[in-house]
Amino acid sequence: MPTLTIPFADPLPSTVGQASPRRRLAPQAVFYTLLFSSVVTFMATAFQLYMEFARDKHAIDARLEQIEHSHLHSIALSLWSMDHDQIRTQLEGVEALPDIEYLEIDANGMPVISVGADQGRDRISRVFSLTYGYRDQQIDLGTLRVVASLDNVYSRLYDRVLVIFGSQAVKTFLVATFMLLLFQWLVVRHLGHLSRFVRDKRLDDASGNLSLNRAPAKDDKPDELDDVVNAFNDMCAVLQESYDRLAQSEERFNLAMKGANDGLWDWDLEADAVYFSPRWKDMLGYADHELTDDPREWQDRLHPDDRRRVLRDLDRHIAGELAQFKSVHRLCHKDGSYRWILSRGQTLRDAGGRPYRVVGTHVDVTAQKETEARLAEATRRLQAEQEKRVQAERFACVGEISASIAHEIRNPLSSIVNSLELLTDPGLGDEDRASVADIVNAETQRLHRILEEFLNFARLKPTELAPHDLTGVLRETVETFTRSNEAAVAGVEIQTTFHEEGIHAHFDPDQIRQVAWNLLTNAVQAVSEGGRVSVAITPADGEVRVTVRDTGRGIPAEMQDCVTRPFVTGRENGTGLGLSIVARILAQHGSELEVDSQEGLGTQMAFEIKRV
Numbered sequence: 001m002p003t004l005t006i007p008f009a010d011p012l013p014s015t016v017g018q019a020s021p022r023r024r025l026a027p028q029a030v031f032y033t034l035l036f037s038s039v040v041t042f043m044a045t046a047f048q049l050y051m052e053f054a055r056d057k058h059a060i061d062a063r064l065e066q067i068e069h070s071h072l073h074s075i076a077l078s079l080w081s082m083d084h085d086q087i088r089t090q091l092e093g094v095e096a097l098p099d100i101e102y103l104e105i106d107a108n109g110m111p112v113i114s115v116g117a118d119q120g121r122d123r124i125s126r127v128f129s130l131t132y133g134y135r136d137q138q139i140d141l142g143t144l145r146v147v148a149s150l151d152n153v154y155s156r157l158y159d160r161v162l163v164i165f166g167s168q169a170v171k172t173f174l175v176a177t178f179m180l181l182l183f184q185w186l187v188v189r190h191l192g193h194l195s196r197f198v199r200d201k202r203l204d205d206a207s208g209n210l211s212l213n214r215a216p217a218k219d220d221k222p223d224e225l226d227d228v229v230n231a232f233n234d235m236c237a238v239l240q241e242s243y244d245r246l247a248q249s250e251e252r253f254n255l256a257m258k259g260a261n262d263g264l265w266d267w268d269l270e271a272d273a274v275y276f277s278p279r280w281k282d283m284l285g286y287a288d289h290e291l292t293d294d295p296r297e298w299q300d301r302l303h304p305d306d307r308r309r310v311l312r313d314l315d316r317h318i319a320g321e322l323a324q325f326k327s328v329h330r331l332c333h334k335d336g337s338y339r340w341i342l343s344r345g346q347t348l349r350d351a352g353g354r355p356y357r358v359v360g361t362h363v364d365v366t367a368q369k370e371t372e373a374r375l376a377e378a379t380r381r382l383q384a385e386q387e388k389r390v391q392a393e394r395f396a397c398v399g400e401i402s403a404s405i406a407h408e409i410r411n412p413l414s415s416i417v418n419s420l421e422l423l424t425d426p427g428l429g430d431e432d433r434a435s436v437a438d439i440v441n442a443e444t445q446r447l448h449r450i451l452e453e454f455l456n457f458a459r460l461k462p463t464e465l466a467p468h469d470l471t472g473v474l475r476e477t478v479e480t481f482t483r484s485n486e487a488a489v490a491g492v493e494i495q496t497t498f499h500e501e502g503i504h505a506h507f508d509p510d511q512i513r514q515v516a517w518n519l520l521t522n523a524v525q526a527v528s529e530g531g532r533v534s535v536a537i538t539p540a541d542g543e544v545r546v547t548v549r550d551t552g553r554g555i556p557a558e559m560q561d562c563v564t565r566p567f568v569t570g571r572e573n574g575t576g577l578g579l580s581i582v583a584r585i586l587a588q589h590g591s592e593l594e595v596d597s598q599e600g601l602g603t604q605m606a607f608e609i610k611r612v
Helices: 025-070 072-080 084-095 151-200 224-260 278-283 304-318 366-423 430-458 470-484 509-526 557-562 578-588
Strands: 100-107 110-116 123-134 137-149 263-268 273-276 325-332 338-349 355-364 466-469 493-498 504-507 532-540 543-550 594-598 602-610
Touching: 025 072, 025 123, 025 137, 025 151, 072 084, 072 100, 072 123, 072 137, 084 100, 084 110, 151 224, 263 278, 278 355, 304 325, 304 338, 304 355, 338 366, 366 430, 466 470, 470 493, 470 504, 470 509, 470 532, 470 543, 504 509, 504 602, 509 532, 509 543, 509 578, 509 602
Parallel strands: 493 532
Antiparallel strands: 100 110, 100 137, 123 137, 263 273, 263 355, 325 338, 338 355, 466 504, 532 543, 543 602, 594 602
């Protein structure tokens, strides 16, 4: 992205007021005025001529009717008398009427007499019957054909057109000239002043507002030019304020970029040209003038191992598959070495979603990558040392387990060996022999339990988490424990408090059964006759809390922080593995065992697992 620059700090690069004369407003206004006036004049003249033509034609029709009503009878009478001179005189009188061109009397299909000449191109012809009444009979004497010419009508209309168009042309010319001068005085000269003011206006110069050389508006009633001036001055005030904010923003941006020490790049996809800021070039050891605006300046410097990945991610981002372009890659420095660069970019798109620009930053993270490499090496060495320590601890644990196994097995084995020696004594009575057999059986059961606990601790199977009914599993476990340990729970009250039925959670049923069994075993062993053990399930905010409480002797304070460690026990014949197994199972369920105990008052152990 290029460094921000304040727009319009220089005079506006406008060509307003410098166009050719054919583009000036006043001639255009005159032209369209003349055109409109001519069209209106033409339409009005056409309508007027049509009305005059209709009036003249109606006058001709009226004359023809007048001939029929006023002259037809006298002409028929003269024709009956065969007075040809009188007939000709009458016809010539009719011909003298305006627009009457030709009259002809026909008898029995033969012309008898005619007056005038039938030569007009446009004419109106009428034929009248000539009859004479004799002794109550109407005698058909022939026909009178009267022809009226329209030539005179057209001639009068032509003269009228010349007069109308001549007068209208003079009037239109005078009006157009007046409008040209008026428009020039009222509008054009002010627009010219406005264009010069806008062209010379600098936004970094807050002095001076636009004003026109004209009388101020009266009665606070501005016209359109006053509105333009006021709107322009208001716009300049807003632009000046925006300019000041932009200048401050540019200053903050430049300070921020200098503080961040980031390089900027701005890729114009349509022109396939990219801007690299001076800091971007300096990261690679180049001066500002040493690199061009070609995108290959960046692409050709990509490390061969990074090139394909980086260009693929950039193409995917431009195509819209990635919301942001972010890449850490190596670029070749001027000295031939490679620098690690963190590049971020964002594509700009038009309203149709088409990408047209990509803007981003470059940060030199070479020092960070070198630090990460050193940390990775140190971590590798630390892990190696840790592996050695873990291996040593494993060997130590094996020795501790071996010693514990030997210690735990020694006593029952000694009892069994001694009992077997007694059984070989022939003087041992049947009752004593049965007592010794009971001792052997009890110690054998003890050996089996000790070995079972060691095996459970050593080979804890992987956890298989799935949704299950926690209420049903715990209810079944409590019932099975009570039936299988009748002697141990004799005189001990075991209560269950389930706030909801059918509570489902993510857990491994076999392992949670083992957890509940071990907690119940510890609780029952801690209470004396008349004591109480309670098991409760409480739902809470996406979790399920399981609590096992007893009213026994409690755990000594010095042992409460280590009761889940292997081989730590407060009982004389305990192995110290029960709670250790519980802790390991709960850890695989993402939980832990909570221990709250007071000596003489009892113990509460609880854990939480995720609810479905």
